[in-house]
Amino acid sequence: MSAETNAYSHAESFRWWIGDPEMSDEEAHLHDLLALHKATVELIRQQRDLLGYFDTDAELFGDDPEVD
Numbered sequence: 001m002s003a004e005t006n007a008y009s010h011a012e013s014f015r016w017w018i019g020d021p022e023m024s025d026e027e028a029h030l031h032d033l034l035a036l037h038k039a040t041v042e043l044i045r046q047q048r049d050l051l052g053y054f055d056t057d058a059e060l061f062g063d064d065p066e067v068d
Contacts, residue, residue: 011036 014036017028041061048055 011033014032015029016035017023017031018025020028023031044060045057048060
């Protein structure tokens with residue numbers, strides 16, 4: 001199993017919003033994945049800073065409009 005496959009498996013199994021009566025399971029899963037995305041972006045920024053890398057967000061994340 002590769003690191004990417006393992007990460008995908010963890011992300012796929014992450015559940016926080018599932019069971020919220022105000023949204024469908026599909027919408028809840030989307031919110032879960034968006035939460036993981038935001039957390040991952042922040043962790044990447046922190047690690048970049050720790051290592052002293054000076055890549056821009058555009059270099060790290062491309063033209064992703066979701067990256068603040």
